[in-house]
Amino acid sequence: MTVAETKRIQIGTYIFQRLAQVENLKSIFGVPGDFNLPFLEHIYNVPQLNWIGNCNELNAGYAADGYARINGLGVLTTTFGVGELSALNAVSGAYVEGSPVLHIVGTSATTAKRANNLGVHHLIPNKNTWDASQPHDVYEKMVAPFACVIEKLYDENMDTLQTQIDNAIETVYKQSRPGYIFLPANMANMAMEYDPSKPLELGKYFSNVSQAEDLAQKVLDKLYEKEFAVIADQWWKTRRAPLNKFVKENKLHCFSSYLGKSILDESNERFHGSVAGNLSCAGSREALQKFELAVHFGVVLNEMNNFGYWYPKDDVKEVIEVGKDFVRLDGELHTGVDGEAVFDFMMTKLDASKIKHDESLVLPGKPGVEQCQDKSKPVTQISLAATAENYLRPNDVLVSEMCSFLFSTPDIKLPSGLTFISQNYYGSIGFALPATLGASLAVKDSGEDRRVILVEGDGSSQMTIQELSSMIKYDVKPTILLLNNEGYSVERVVLGPTRAYNDIQKNWKWTELFKTFGDVEGKSVSTRVDSVDALEEALGKDNDKLKFIEVGLEKLDVPWRFGFLCGKAKK
């Protein structure tokens, strides 16, 4: 056994250097604070990285989430307590939606932690006011539900630092869930030993591979038996390219789950829309029912995907589930297996000649929305969906807030390569605007030419509106559709259609926001539209600008699916 040759490096610099080794990762989000300033200083040692200073920590967390959805990892740094807690809801959302966000928290110094003899600012004091000692780990203890990995760096464990830091980055990336590094303020400048020959291992399976290989063959053998359908669900966004290759090359009929929207190429003629019980797209459920066998990749179980306790097995005799961390086959649940490993083995072991096809099968369920007949009329949810469908182009990034429009999106036929970003299950309003900043920066950092389009409601946008300022500061140019219905229309349909609690301050001058938030160079254009014609015209021009389009809508106009969800409308 040879002893690795180690080098010395400052901890802060090591962390940033490692992050810069993740493909396309060039932006670090956050807000400076006393306890992460020493860490931040090290970003200047790694020229590939840019500091993105957000307006607040919640916004920074949402932006990192949006970035992660495009580039595979989003990084956020805050000070502990005040900053960390402010960002917690964004991290929670990233956990729920499966977004790989690494939160690096600058904590109190190890000297203070050890001495523990006088309250440090930002930190909850002892409940007994006579006692000056303080639980320095109070916040660190809280994040367990929101993290797939938590690494607490400590200067008494200098030997494990490389392993800990690498493990945090690798685990967040592979698990596609958030994780934490807690970095005491006095450690950023400390020197650590590291082995420069050790690579970052971002694709590591979390289980041994022999079980996965065995299961892969069993799944394939089952699939060879008869014509089968493919259902793509949320967790398989990490296997988007090979999954699309699989369905296209083998001419497989395929479906999205509600949360799996945009994983499959919807321009594929064998794509039959989203299935979610009675919330399914027109014809989609009926198409699914034509099969006796389906394979469901990346299963997510919740009330959006499984509306009314509907499951694919209610419509298909036999469903094989290849999930994130399990396989269900022949009624048997196999846990502790990395489902992505199973899938990867399936792709390599596949014998395409064994796949059965019924070429005569003609299925209903083609995505696509009702087209608008009279474009001179006011915009409605129906005409908005049609306009969006016509406007979208291949490889666009579409971000939808948890607003009325989101409930139209399953019906919209998305062009090839489009990435759809939302918080369809967690549903934290305010997410989409900063996530759009993050997604826009991710596209920029990746060097690709993709448009980013945000659709959001007025109620939700007020939550995080100041992040428009960062779009100017960091020079990104998404197109923003602001749906103005004077409040929380989605909530109005749930309860209190005329109640004040569902109103917002309705007099905002939306089209002045970018100017007020510092667009002194004319990077943006803002306009209000009320007819479909005007909306189309606004979408069609000024394509070199950051575009803000305020769209007037009726207060109680929501897509059919939302009314149905609330038990207040028929399909």
Added chain:
Amino acid sequence: MTVAETKRIQIGTYIFQRLAQVENLKSIFGVPGDFNLPFLEHIYNVPQLNWIGNCNELNAGYAADGYARINGLGVLTTTFGVGELSALNAVSGAYVEGSPVLHIVGTSATTAKRANNLGVHHLIPNKNTWDASQPHDVYEKMVAPFACVIEKLYDENMDTLQTQIDNAIETVYKQSRPGYIFLPANMANMAMEYDPSKPLELGKYFSNVSQAEDLAQKVLDKLYEKEFAVIADQWWKTRRAPLNKFVKENKLHCFSSYLGKSILDESNERFHGSVAGNLSCAGSREALQKFELAVHFGVVLNEMNNFGYWYPKDDVKEVIEVGKDFVRLDGELHTGVDGEAVFDFMMTKLDASKIKHDESLVLPGKPGVEQCQDKSKPVTQISLAATAENYLRPNDVLVSEMCSFLFSTPDIKLPSGLTFISQNYYGSIGFALPATLGASLAVKDSGEDRRVILVEGDGSSQMTIQELSSMIKYDVKPTILLLNNEGYSVERVVLGPTRAYNDIQKNWKWTELFKTFGDVEGKSVSTRVDSVDALEEALGKDNDKLKFIEVGLEKLDVPWRFGFLCGKAKK
């Protein structure tokens, strides 16, 4: 024993009715969401209460904190998960600063909790993706560090509802710390039994009184021995009036701790400024050193109050501490005793004739800042402090952000009856603006004629800027001084004076904000000033308006105290 005659009432209505029994409590803050909508609906059964819909939940939490500081209780309601977590940092701050905020969280229905068979939106899913069951109490478990009371209402415990609801309100009020009520969405409309003869007991001591009475006499006996000084610290804001009566009627020399600012009447000639070791006001520490005995009420132990590990006993031979939950006397620590009870007994048992006075004592330490000589010059931290001191009037409410100006405030001589609001120890930037909304509504609800003045930095104000909109919506008229130094000046002095991470987007049109955020009726005036003259002129006019004054400052200009705190300036 007679059996109480009970009545029936819907739970949501009971909660709001009880809240309306708290003196001056008329505003309820929050954001609507699916899980608190059924509760919100009940506010309309209690006409004394007004719904204040904030722009986001963090802002709602800060506003409830500001409200609580004036009216003794602030109430906030959100949906669980997304809303609750967003507000968590505000609740944490309220805990640290001792502000009585009650957070009522609308949770998933008890039916869903019991069935626990499919993920409910907003809620963290099971870590094992094959398992549809979900820990419905994941968020409820987290809030323990931030709460002095947690009441989880449950429909299997209908008999305890009155006790639980009353206990939450009473405990938050008395403890002056935040607490939680978790109200499942399906319970707001359920009917509960309650005893209408049971009053809310807001002043209840938390310990038995005989120990308190005994200790009170012992403290008094000690104080009768020799001339003593009084130090008022943060927890004694709940005993502001009797404490001021005590020092004035008995002609006692008195001091504030750093965090105790504004509890004592500073127009009192025997008030000698704030003491906090080397951060003390000029002459204050020397004045304190003239005493051999001091009584320190409402002790808070932390690095702001006890800068450089300084304690009052370093300057005074003997210090009696009467704290929130303890008494320290003759070197002995008595815990488990309600310090407010001790104090109340002291006030009733006091024999003023036994207090010793040395009328010849002449002490240094008079608060007051250096006056400005040339008002045509640009505003500096020094001239800003002088302008503030001259501008303030009795009974004003002064809110300071954790910005540069905060570190001038200990030196400013405050007029009688002024309430000073800040987060001097927790230090979550962004707090002050929504807290000003809350404080302004509290003043309005109390029917008093008090001005509310906010001083804050540009960096911090960006965090929560949209809450300006609520000032228009709810028609309050604070005066806002926005210190524009193009970023985080306080952080620049800590590290990175020229680093981009301490810059914000500097081109905001601050004076356009109110118009953009919907001031269509001309309720506000906004102006930019750069000289002291112009600042004074702006402060002097338009007193019937919501006033926004942008004050230009140099990037690295901070008060002496902050430089000193960072080890970068001399006193």
